[in-house]
Amino acid sequence: MHIPDGFSQITPYIFADDALAYMDHLVQALDGLELGRTLNDDGKLANGQVRIGSASIMVSEAGQGFPPSSLALYLYVENANTAFEKAITGDMTKIMDVADMPYGDRQGGVKDIAGNIWWISQRLSSAPYY
Template identity: 70%
Template sequence: MISESGRGFPPTQATYYFYVEDADAAMEQALHNGMEKIMDVADMPYGDRQGGVKDRAGNIWWISQRLSDAPY
């Protein structure tokens, strides 16, 4: 995903959006390995379970688990 910066999300090195089998487990692993939580994992209205972390370099990682087979 490429987008402009915005309020609460200043320019960073990069932003990543990726899908995993278990968003809660992936978030726990990211935090255990030194990432900073920026958004709790929660069910989103577009059918994903998603949370966000930031690494030491300032990159943002959106961790998502698809909950629905329906298109966005």
């Protein structure tokens, strides 16, 4: 089995209204890196890929048969406070302030322009998650 570099066996695939703007949003707000895009004849996004850290996300224009996605994503970062502030500056909406959690993570929550929730988390402990 071949899996492209930067992808895992399970890769989130998000359908969004104005998917091109959504990809730009991920790049700016979460320090994403656009890996590529393919457009339909109408100029809308057929398929795009954004890498955030070591993970990749696929994005496509929502439409008939493929409504906008509603996801919750857990994103590990080096510094939760810094990443959270960048996300807010990048037009994400705060849903929970950054705080230390009892399970060993420091995390805050934001909602992106497509309504998806991102838990921005920094692991504080080397212990197993549970």
